[in-house]
Each structure stands twice: as C-alpha cells, then as structure tokens.
Amino acid sequence: MAATKDPRPCSIADALALVGEKYSLLVLREVCLGNGRFDQLVRNIGAPRDILAARLRRLVDAGILTKRVYSERPQRFEYRATQAGLELEPVLMTLKEWGDRHLRRGTGLPMVVEHSCGHALVPVVTCRACGDEVRHQDLTAHPQAPGWTLTGPTAA
Amino acid sequence: MAATKDPRPCSIADALALVGEKYSLLVLREVCLGNGRFDQLVRNIGAPRDILAARLRRLVDAGILTKRVYSERPQRFEYRATQAGLELEPVLMTLKEWGDRHLRRGTGLPMVVEHSCGHALVPVVTCRACGDEVRHQDLTAHPQAPGWTLTGPTAA
C-alpha cells in the first residue's frame, strides 16, 4: 500500500508500505502474543480469511513473520515474528499507550502489559543519546536527500 | 477503518481505526514538520486530493488535527497537530527508526531528526517505571476485559 507516488524518500512511508495495510499490525499484535495460528488470527482480529491470507504472505515475504510447521500429519502451521517483527513491538506498545490515554479516558484498559521490572508497562520514547523523553519541540528535521522541502517551524 | 468485527477490545485496534488508514500517518508526518497546507500535503504525500480531503476531515473530527485560517481574503487554511496529534509523533519516530534500520541497510538515510541534546535522534522505547529498553522477552500480557484469550508464551 505504498503511497502510490510519494515524492519523498522516507522510512516512515516505506515502513507503512509494508505494515500499514489494514490488519497487518493487528496480525503482529497477535503473533507477538503467541497467537500465530490461522484460525486464531481470524477470530482475534476479525479479518476476512482471504485478506488475512494475503497479509500473512506479504509479511512473510517481507521477513517480518515466518511460517513454521508445528505439526506434520496433520500438517499444521503457525506464524511467528522474526527478529525484525519483534522489533516492531515497541511501535505497537507506543501506539497502545496513545490509545489508552486518548481513546479510553476513564474506561479501564482492556489489556495491561507487565514489564519484567514488575510494573505495568508504560512505554516512553526516549533519545538514545541523552535519555530524555522525546517531545515535539525538541526535534529538528534535517533532510538528507532530495524531495524534502521544509517550510514550517520544525524546518532546519 | 476499524477491523470491522474485531472481537477484542484493544487500544491498538482503536488507534489504528483512527490513524491507520492509508495516508493518515503521512499526513501527520507532514503536519508535524510544519507542512500543513492542502497542496503541500498533496505534493509531499502523493495522495489523491479527494482521499486527502477525507482523511483531513477525519483527523480533525478525531481531535488529532485542527484547521486554522492563516489568511482571510483570500481565505486560506492550514492544518496543525493538536496535543493528541503531537503525542503520536513518538510513534512516527519509532516507526522511522525501524524503517531506517530494516529497510535501508547501507543506503543512507533520507532524513535525520536532530534532538535538542545535539545528537541525531535514535528513539528508544523504554519502560516508564524502570527506564529499561522494552524488549519482547520482558513483556507479559494481562487481559483485563473479556475477548482476550491468550495461548502463547507471552500469556499470563
């Protein structure tokens, strides 16, 4: 689902071209939870079976999932996240946190993820260099490739 | 674009229902960069004008963007991120980082974001409680609402 003629070279656009189609990130959610079987995915995501099959093919081709046999005779499969797939989990957690805060004021969370430190996970995006939480006003964009023309206050 | 019958109550699914449609997150990318005018968005994202208009309406309705007049006579508009919109920027940065690492091995990045600490931003998702980087093996899911049946190794 690449933005058909995105004139900007952009890793965000490229990433979304792989995992931005409807259901793809929900597939990853389920697979990260260990629910990697076809009918589990159908039930838990609520996607049409044909679409789901297409997404799974795409994610496997992209190296985000692998298809494993968990039983010969009868032959049965399971999808699992590759390393690249697991590294998308922080994106999911960050999105979950946003949804928890903005879409469920007061409603109680449908799921809580516990971190190994013993606390409920509240993901925070920080800067690798200084450790500070990332906020918009601390960021400045520096285009490195043609196609980028900035005009706003974030421009460099 | 809600997963039409997602049986799971889930903040990830809900968030994607708002911003998961094609182009929506790219709109947010541009708006965060300060490129909030309709024809800038068309050019920079490469989306059809009608689709873009629909996305903008939706994002404004959802409280993620606002439509501001930046010139009366001739009347001209500009879209800006609300606080809720700005708080999605960490999601974009995390996704950008994933794309930079997995989709551009060796190709040189099309854009670098500088953090106010003086270094190029490399976003890291950490746990608010302990500060450690979030990794899959440190997470355990705890369903709080019906609809959640876990079977895998992540299950609680």
Place this chain on the structure above:
DNA sequence: GGGGAGGGTTTGATTTTCCAACCCTTCCGG
C-alpha cells in the same frame, strides 16, 4: 463413513481508491 479441526481458496457483491477534470474565490498583470 460421518463429522470436526485446521488452513486455506473461490466467487460475486460491495466499498474504496484513483485520477482527471472541474469549480470557486481572490489576487495580479496588462
């Protein structure tokens, strides 16, 4: 040999997207 689980594919109707063309207002130049 009937039925169910698992993992899909096929078919046809319904929605979305896409693209090009068009519209409207206001400013500008001649």
Place this chain on the structure above:
DNA sequence: CCGGAAGGGTTGGAAAATCAAACCCTCCCC
C-alpha cells in the same frame, strides 16, 4: 476589464481492494 494563476477543495466514472459466505482438501476420531 480580461486572462491567468494560486489555494482549496468537489465531482464522476473506471479500477482495485475488501467482504462474506461457501467451498475444498487433509487428516483425525468415532
């Protein structure tokens, strides 16, 4: 006063993606 051009969309019809339900195949169990 007339003809653009910029900005911000809307409209119409063709093309593509999605949806739901039905179907298929293999193997297992009774």
